[in-house]
Amino acid sequence: KQEVTQIPAALSVPEGENLVLNCSFTDSAIYNLQWFRQDPGKGLTSLLLIQSSQREQTSGRLNASLDKSSGRSTLYIAASQPGDSATYLCAVANQAGTALIFGKGTTLSVSS
Amino acid sequence: NAGVTQTPKFQVLKTGQSMTLQCAQDMNHNSMYWYRQDPGMGLRLIYYSASEGTTDKGEVPNGYNVSRLNKREFSLRLESAAPSQTSVYFCASSVTGDKIYGYTFGSGTRLTVV
Numbered sequence: 001k002q003e004v005t006q007i008p009a010a011l012s013v014p015e016g017e018n019l020v021l022n023c024s025f026t027d028s029a030i031y032n033l034q035w036f037r038q039d040p041g042k043g044l045t046s047l048l049l050i051q052s053s054q055r056e057q058t059s060g061r062l063n064a065s066l067d068k069s070s071g072r073s074t075l076y077i078a079a080s081q082p083g084d085s086a087t088y089l090c091a092v093a094n095q096a097g098t099a100l101i102f103g104k105g106t107t108l109s110v111s112s
Numbered sequence: 113n114a115g116v117t118q119t120p121k122f123q124v125l126k127t128g129q130s131m132t133l134q135c136a137q138d139m140n141h142n143s144m145y146w147y148r149q150d151p152g153m154g155l156r157l158i159y160y161s162a163s164e165g166t167t168d169k170g171e172v173p174n175g176y177n178v179s180r181l182n183k184r185e186f187s188l189r190l191e192s193a194a195p196s197q198t199s200v201y202f203c204a205s206s207v208t209g210d211k212i213y214g215y216t217f218g219s220g221t222r223l224t225v226v
Contacts, residue, residue: 034214042219043202049214089155091215098162099145099170100204100215104154 002027006103021075021106023090028068031096035064035075036089080110114138118203118218125193125225133188133221135203143206144186148199193225
């Protein structure tokens with residue numbers, strides 16, 4: 001059974017820091033991996049999608065990497081801002097068209 | 113382009129009452145999903161529908177039923193609500209083989225059962 005773990009559960013940093021959020025999964029035979037952002041009381045916003053054949057994806061200040069063999073993904077946020085404060089969720093799909101399996105998230109707080 | 117639309121956004125039920133949560137997508141996606149999100153538990157899959165006419169149980173299906181009315185709509189029904197079903201419910205959709213957009217989520221339904 002696929003399990004997804006995110007470490008740390010919470011993270012507080014001052015504005016301007018570069019930071020890394022970690023995601024690990026137990027079964028390396030994934031179809032894709034997706035990072036989401038969730039603001040308090042809101043829905044999920046997709047940040048980056050990495051296909052199993054890819055090693056990384058970039059969008060603005062965000063960079064996500066994927067190492068299938070070790071069952072790990074990282075989300076790198078450059079020059080963090082208070083507006084980055086949110087919960088970040090990692091999720092994997094084992095096969096095309098199957099449901100995402102989520103980690104419990106990392107709650108990020110960026111102070112000004 | 114509305115994406116995934118969920119109704120209602122908020123609902124309070126009394127124990128034993130029934131209700132249906134509605135979900136519709138306008139992206140021509142073939143797969144649809146219902147999740148619930150609880151503090152400390154993360155998002156857990158209730159039911160999913162890989163294509164029109166098919167539905168399958170997820171991790172926590174007890175107390176729920178679903179209907180894939182057509183390709184656009186996937187509803188979740190609580191026949192006899194219990195306080196343990198107090199949660200935030202999210203609907204999502206995806207298209208098999210989509211290598212660009214992945215999964216799209218609705219904004220959620222916040223349900224309280226008293």
